[in-house]
Amino acid sequence: MTIEDKKDEFSGIEKLMAVIENSEKHYDAEKIERAYLYAKALHEGQFRVSGEPYISHPIAVAEIVTSLGLDTDSICAAFLHDTVEDCPDKTNLDIIKNKFGEEVSLLVDGLTKMKAINVEDKEEANMENIRKMLLAMSKDIRVIFIKLCDRLHNMRTLGVKAEHKRRATALETMHVYAPLAHRLGMQRMKQELENLALSYLDPIGYAEVSTDIEKKYGLNQNFIENTRQYVSEKLEEYNINFSLEGRVKTVYSIYRKMFKQNKSFDEIYDFYAIRIIVDTELECYTALGIIHELFKSIPGRFKDYISTPKPNMYQSLHTTVIGRDGIPFEVQIRTREMHHIAEYGIAAHWKYKSGAKSKEDIDKKLSWIAKLIDTEDGAIDSEDFMHALKIDIFSDETFVFTPKGDVIALPQNSTLIDFAYAIHSQIGNRMVGAKINGMIAPIDRVPQTGEIVEIITSANAKGPSRDWLKIVKTSEARAKIRQWFKKEKRAENIKIGQAEIDRVISGYRVKPTEAQKTEIIYCAARKLGMADSEDLFNAVGYNGIAMTKVTSKLKGEYERIVKPEEQVLITDTDQVQTQKNKKIRSNSGIIVDGEYGCEVKFAKCCNPLPGDHIIGFITKGYGISIHKHDCPNVKAGLENPEYRERWAHTEWDTDSMTAAELSKTLYEVVLQIYAENDIMLLANITAALADMKVSLLSINTKKRTESEIIISLTVGCKNIDHYNSIMSRLKSINHVHSITRGFS
Ligand code: MN
Numbered sequence: 162m163t164i165e166d167k168k169d170e171f172s173g174i175e176k177l178m179a180v181i182e183n184s185e186k187h188y189d190a191e192k193i194e195r196a197y198l199y200a201k202a203l204h205e206g207q208f209r210v211s212g213e214p215y216i217s218h219p220i221a222v223a224e225i226v227t228s229l230g231l232d233t234d235s236i237c238a239a240f241l242h243d244t245v246e247d248c249p250d251k252t253n254l255d256i257i258k259n260k261f262g263e264e265v266s267l268l269v270d271g272l273t274k275m276k277a278i279n280v281e282d283k284e285e286a287n288m289e290n291i292r293k294m295l296l297a298m299s300k301d302i303r304v305i306f307i308k309l310c311d312r313l314h315n316m317r318t319l320g321v322k323a324e325h326k327r328r329a330t331a332l333e334t335m336h337v338y339a340p341l342a343h344r345l346g347m348q349r350m351k352q353e354l355e356n357l358a359l360s361y362l363d364p365i366g367y368a369e370v371s372t373d374i375e376k377k378y379g380l381n382q383n384f385i386e387n388t389r390q391y392v393s394e395k396l397e398e399y400n401i402n403f404s405l406e407g408r409v410k411t412v413y414s415i416y417r418k419m420f421k422q423n424k425s426f427d428e429i430y431d432f433y434a435i436r437i438i439v440d441t442e443l444e445c446y447t448a449l450g451i452i453h454e455l456f457k458s459i460p461g462r463f464k465d466y467i468s469t470p471k472p473n474m475y476q477s478l479h480t481t482v483i484g485r486d487g488i489p490f491e492v493q494i495r496t497r498e499m500h501h502i503a504e505y506g507i508a509a510h511w512k513y514k515s516g517a518k519s520k521e522d523i524d525k526k527l528s529w530i531a532k533l534i535d536t537e538d539g540a541i542d543s544e545d546f547m548h549a550l551k552i553d554i555f556s557d558e559t560f561v562f563t564p565k566g567d568v569i570a571l572p573q574n575s576t577l578i579d580f581a582y583a584i585h586s587q588i589g590n591r592m593v594g595a596k597i598n599g600m601i602a603p604i605d606r607v608p609q610t611g612e613i614v615e616i617i618t619s620a621n622a623k624g625p626s627r628d629w630l631k632i633v634k635t636s637e638a639r640a641k642i643r644q645w646f647k648k649e650k651r652a653e654n655i656k657i658g659q660a661e662i663d664r665v666i667s668g669y670r671v672k673p674t675e676a677q678k679t680e681i682i683y684c685a686a687r688k689l690g691m692a693d694s695e696d697l698f699n700a701v702g703y704n705g706i707a708m709t710k711v712t713s714k715l716k717g718e719y720e721r722i723v724k725p726e727e728q729v730l731i732t733d734t735d736q737v738q739t740q741k742n743k744k745i746r747s748n749s750g751i752i753v754d755g756e757y758g759c760e761v762k763f764a765k766c767c768n769p770l771p772g773d774h775i776i777g778f779i780t781k782g783y784g785i786s787i788h789k790h791d792c793p794n795v796k797a798g799l800e801n802p803e804y805r806e807r808w809a810h811t812e813w814d815t816d817s818m819t820a821a822e823l824s825k826t827l828y829e830v831v832l833q834i835y836a837e838n839d840i841m842l843l844a845n846i847t848a849a850l851a852d853m854k855v856s857l858l859s860i861n862t863k864k865r866t867e868s869e870i871i872i873s874l875t876v877g878c879k880n881i882d883h884y885n886s887i888m889s890r891l892k893s894i895n896h897v898h899s900i901t902r903g904f905s
Contacts, residue, residue, distance in 0.1 A: 173217075177224050181236070189233045196237035196261060197223070203248040211321045218314060219243060225310035229347075235303050237261050238268035242311060245273045271304035272311070274611055305341060309350055312338045316357040331361035348503060355413035363416075370416045373426045374409060385409070385433055388484055392435065395451055401444050407435045430459065430481050433490035438500050442467060445494045449478050452492050456482035459489060467499070469838055469864060474502050562613040575634045577604045578625075581616045582638035589638065590625060590645050591618035605632045624649055630704060646703035654702025661701050665712055671725040681722055685714040707760055717756075750826065752814045753777050753785050760784030761811075763828060767792035767903055770828050772881025777809035785809055792903075827877035829858060830884060831903055834872040835865065837896040843872070845894050850876065855887055869898070 181188045200219050207215035223239040244252050258266035319327050335358040342351040360367045385407035396403050410432050437448050462481035470476045477495040484490050559571045582589035594617040595604050608614050625642045686697035700706040753759040767789040769775050774790040788795045798804050850857050856877040865871050878884045
């Protein structure tokens with residue numbers, strides 16, 4: 162039975178209440194009825210475009226929510242989901258909280274906020290941001306489930322809306338909500354949303370495929386039924402407890418296959434499918450053996466998602482065989498538990514653990530993943546079902562709206578200035594103020610996900626302030642601000658830069674004469690690639706050059722021109738030592754050809770760690786790129802005579818950096834873990850990393866062979882010793898075969 166079929170199962174509130182009262186789940190029927198009556202009173206006098214009383218919509222949404230197996234609070238929220246927005250003079254979140262408790266009011270709040278998101282007619286590029294934002298916004302995943310039910314009912318009744326509205330809603334459904342349903346593993350929901358959306362977006366294509374299906378299905382009307390019969394008889398002989406269903410592929414999935422893979426209708430093998438549901442995993446394989454005995458299988462179409470589940474937890478055996486009359490069909494075999502997960506997604510899989518409500522830290526997130534993977538006890542406890550499942554998947558990003566409804570993704574803790582520059586440098590440069598959700602806000606405020614941010618600009622704006630460079634969090638904004646100062650404020654930059662350099666030189670032990678000073682600055686400027694001293698002042702003024710680079714060059718010229726060592730022969734040795742230590746302290750922690758404080762960057766191809774044997778490559782304009790000595794790129798580069806001049810001797814500046822400084826810096830390291838494909842593997846790896854307090858920056862898995870997978874991890878590493886300890890811990894995990902560093 163599909164959700165489509167369930168439409169007719171209920172006919173309004175009486176039927177729904179009967180289902181709730183007779184359910185094995187422990188619903189609070191009194192509370193649900195109260196929510197219904199309250200919503201009914203609030204929507205009194207409101208009508209849908211179709212002319213029906215408005216309350217018919219919340220009832221339908223509550224029905225779908227119930228059919229998905231969600232809890233009492235979710236059903237109440239389904240009844241109330243449109244009230245705060247549509248009846249602002251009669252109710253608000255506080256009243257709902259008083260009447261139905263905090264959980265319901267939080268769900269309604271989440272749903273109301275989502276309603277405010279206008280994602281219609283946005284470009285595809287923005288869609289992924291919107292999907293992420295919807296997930297990030299609904300801290301409680303039940304909000305998404307209810308929202309999907311709301312959308313499903315709106316799609317079912319979309320026909321009465323105006324054409325442009327239909328198209329916009331259908332596009333949004335196809336690009337945002339169907340993928341969300343898919344991501345949550347809700348196949349029925351996804352299929353129905355896609356079919357409905359397609360029927361509005363390409364009515365002709367939809368009709369064409371539907372007709373083809375009808376023709377084919379008409380011709381072989383009894384094919385599925387006959388096949389079912391035949392397979393059933395055989396399975397019964399083996400004493401397997403099973404249920405068997407047949408299906409014809411959805412219109413949208415055939416449409417997509419035909420148009421995206423350029424296939425003809427006849428080339429679609431899985432048009433017909435039967436699904437065998439058994440009790441145990443062992444019986445799955447027994448049933449598979451029986452099927453392959455009865456029918457000839459099509460090579461290359463067998464997939465074992467039981468031993469290798471899909472990322473959304475889907476487990477099943479798939480095979481395609483040739484039925485009688487030469488008609489190919491797909492067979493899916495799975496256990497009841499696997500089937501439940503396939504149909505209802507992770508919703509079916511969650512069991513509430515008390516205490517999970519506190520703010521999630523990384524350990525909690527990891528244990529959440531681990532719990533999802535743990536299939537040991539798949540039985541659903543209706544009391545705890547789906548209770549307070551919180552998600553915080555995209556906590557490293559903030560999603561903010563422009564007044565037009567575009568979504569801008571910013572790194573966490575970005576300010577309104579970052580937002581302005583993310584839209585356009587001209588918006589940033591002319592920014593004089595900002596509003597969050599219509600209220601004036603200080604420009605250094607950090608906006609929250611879901612807020613609408615408006616930047617107030619003025620043609621007479623004086624431009625960015627130098628203080629902004631200290632406030633902004635994104636390098637993009639910083640670069641744009643510097644760019645502005647470089648262009649617009651040369652005179653001022655020169656003044657600031659000159660003062661800064663004067664300050665540096667005045668700190669020298671032996672004061673240079675004015676003439677010497679001029680020479681020092683000019684020579685340093687030339688060596689830094691500038692035309693003259695003024696250019697250097699300008700660059701320093703707008704922060705266009707790293708001060709460490711400037712001070713190191715100035716010091717070099719100072720020592721060459723003034724020769725302070727010869728002038729002061731009698732010095733306290735301690736003082737010399739202090740001076741020396743000061744000199745060699747550098748930010749990068751790298752010494753290049755004996756020089757400190759050079760601008761360096763760490764190569765992404767090999768991600769060197771303190772302690773690794775390294776070599777530097779002088780790039781054109783981007784400082785010195787530090788590679789591991791055994792990096793394959795280095796090997797190739799060293800053989801190239803063109804580059805001979807550009808290799809620099811580099812070493813780690815471990816002496817001058819204190820242990821504290823070193824341990825603060827994290828270096829990215831990529832690891833490839835080759836392992837047997839085991840269900841607990843990912844959970845064990847992430848748990849081990851969390852235990853060692855290693856920050857996990859990315860994780861990807863791919864299949865290598867039937868039984869082996871490769872997991873690519875990027876982790877934050879302090880140095881080579883830290884790296885070695887991470888490696889030995891990971892190697893000790895069950896099923897791990899080997900680990901290599903770098904990209905495979
Ligand atoms: Mn609604």
